[in-house]
Amino acid sequence: MAVQVLDLSTNRIKEIPDLIGNLTSLQSLNFEDNCLQSLPANIGNLRKLRTLRLDRNPITKLPVQLGHLRHLNTLTLPAASLTFPPKDVCVAGVSSVLSYLRKAGKLPEDDSEVIETVVATEANQNVFSEMDRYWRDMETKRRQNTELHHRVAEEWRAQDELARHATESRSSALKRLAQVRASDSPFRVEFVVRVDLRLLSFFVINRLQEETRTRAELDRLQKQRDQRRQELVASLCDAEAHADALIARLRQRDAAQAAHLLQEAQWEEDQMRALYRHAGERLSRENREKVINSMQAMLLASEKTLKHSRNSKKGSRLNADAKSEDADRALRRVLANRQADHAVLAAQVAVEETRQKEAFECFQQQRDLRRQRIVGDIRLVEEELRRLTRAEQERRRFEGASAAACFAERRSDLVRLLAELQKQKELRESELRSRLVELEERKARDETDYWLVQYQRLMEKKPPRLLKEAFVDDDVYQVLAAADASDYAANFEYHRITSDRLLSFTDNDLIRASSLILNESLLLEQLIGVHALGAREAILRVLEKYKAKQNVSLPEPSAPVDEEVSEEVYSAKSLGADMDEKAGVSSTAAGDLPQPSAPPARIVARFESECCVCQDAECSTIFLPCGHVCCCEVCSARVSTCPLCRRIVEQCVQLS
DSSP: OOOOEEEOOSSOOOOOOGGGGGOTTOOEEEOOSSOOOOOOGGGGGOTTOOEEEOOSSOOOBOOGGGGGOTTOOEEEOOTTTOOBSOHHHHHHOHHHHHHHHHHHHTOOOOOHHHHHHHHHHHHHHHHHHHHHHHHHHHHHHHHHHHHHHHHHHHHHHHHHHHHHHHHHHHHHHHHHHHHHHHHTOHHHHHHHHHHHHHHHHHHHHHHHHHHHHHHHHHHHHHHHHHHHHHHHHHHHHHHHHHHHHHHHHHHHHHHHHHHTHHHHHHHHHHHHHHHHSOTTOOOOHHHHHHHHHHHHHHHHHHHHHHHHHHHHHHHHHHSOGGGHHHHHHHHHHHHHHHHHHHHHHHHHHHHHHHHHHHHHHHHHHHHOHHHHHHHHHHHHHHHHHHHHHHHHHHHHHHHGGGGTTTTHHHHHHHHHHHHHHHHHHHHHHHHHHHHHHHHHHHHTTSOTTHHHHHHHHHHHTOOGGGOSSOOSOHHHHHHHHHTTOGGGHHHHHHTTOOHHHHHTOOHHHHHEEEEEETTTTEEEEEEOOOOOHHHHHHHHHHHHHHHHHHTOOOOOTTSOOOHHHHHHHHGGGGGHHHHHHHTTOOOOOTTSOOOOSSOOOOOOOOOOOOOTTTSSSOOOEEEETTOOOOBOHHHHTTOSBOTTTOOBOOEEEEOO
């Protein structure tokens, strides 16, 4: 291989031989910090030279043959001693120096040779780079092998030294023993034997201590390994138990929901009838006054415009015929402005009605309890899939690929549950949209401010987490909170249930209650909607606990509100801890279906992981049908197979 780099810096070289011109493949030449006073003319034959370093040399003149070096891009010169080329040319750069030398030596300026050299250089550049990489790798391996040989040789020398010392010690001991035996001195023989026995015991003790330390270290490592294995097994068992509990809980709740699905549907139907009732409701007085004021302002502007047009038309009749054309043009402008005002008003009304409809639809979805419950179940299943994926990754890390199908059955069950919940969510949203269509049909024949009235009705029945201005009795809300039945606060608020009235409630009263309609002075039975047996028992148990603690009797419904009783009911929140311990007890009432005695405890799937592709973002995509959660949203769009199980990805579901 031809020489491409030549570094001869700091060598006190005084003269460069002419044979250097034979190194035609040379690309880098370094003569810095030497004693050179001139350069040979053959240096111009180095047509591929790119770097030339001549600094810190007593050179006074450069040969004009340097002008042939058209590829030279780095040139360092001794500015202090150099007289040719001048300093101003040297300061201007490499191209200026080469151009000056070509002009001084009357060298041709054609670029044919340059083009040929560039083509050859580009053709061989890849080969040279590959060869350089190959030789660099070879040099690295050679150095590694040399170091390895040195270490092995040093170890062999150390072992030889130890063996030599052991041999010398044994030889010296044998010699001393022979000398003692030759001297026929029993005392001396006994002394030498004792010394040898002591040395031998010393070596044996050291060896035993070393073996003891080694065995203790092995025992410690084995204990650490066993402890890590036990922790892994415990985490896997916890993940399996958690998944089984979640699957069982969701299936049990689905079975329980099927039992009272008709009651819930009836309650929702009653709620929709309540929305349809009182079609004569209107907006609040403040909002209606704003609309009326806007309409009056528009009418005043229109009347003013018409009055102005009538005055203009009357004046035009008194003026000459020359002014009639201007009056007609003004009248057309007035009419056009009036039509434009009407168009703007109609567009504003349409946009406002569309926004009212969108707000009503969004708020209806937020208020719907069944949709919220389905969304909560979907999030639980997603978190459990993430937890199982994390556990499977940990098991793969410690046990290898043999644990590929350890959680396959549970993941498949969770994937089926997720698909069912997605279908239930879509079905519920379609039902809500169909109800919206029914409301749209009613809108045409009921009233103008229809969507604002419906929104106001929904605001009266909004759930507790959306309750910003609560009109429910504080004591009633505390009782519901202690019984873990806060979801029914909107029902009690709608029926205006007070604390004294709640104290007289029975199990049947929590399902339905008599509501007083003031405008008709009639008592009608309406559903409160506490259909869950466990929730009713929890509410009644809170009241009974309070009654037993305070030793007061339940007041009659017609009695006035007792302030002391109201304050004591407010303290029912302290009984919530007792209720939590017994909330899981269920009973079967006559004529009722058995249901859980309390709302199911929320199962929280805790998870911390990162994308297995980019190792940066958090996992946010479920791969179906395998159910693994191991990639972020960006990386999941670039893969077609699951990185964990290598199954083909049929669908990607983003975590909610």
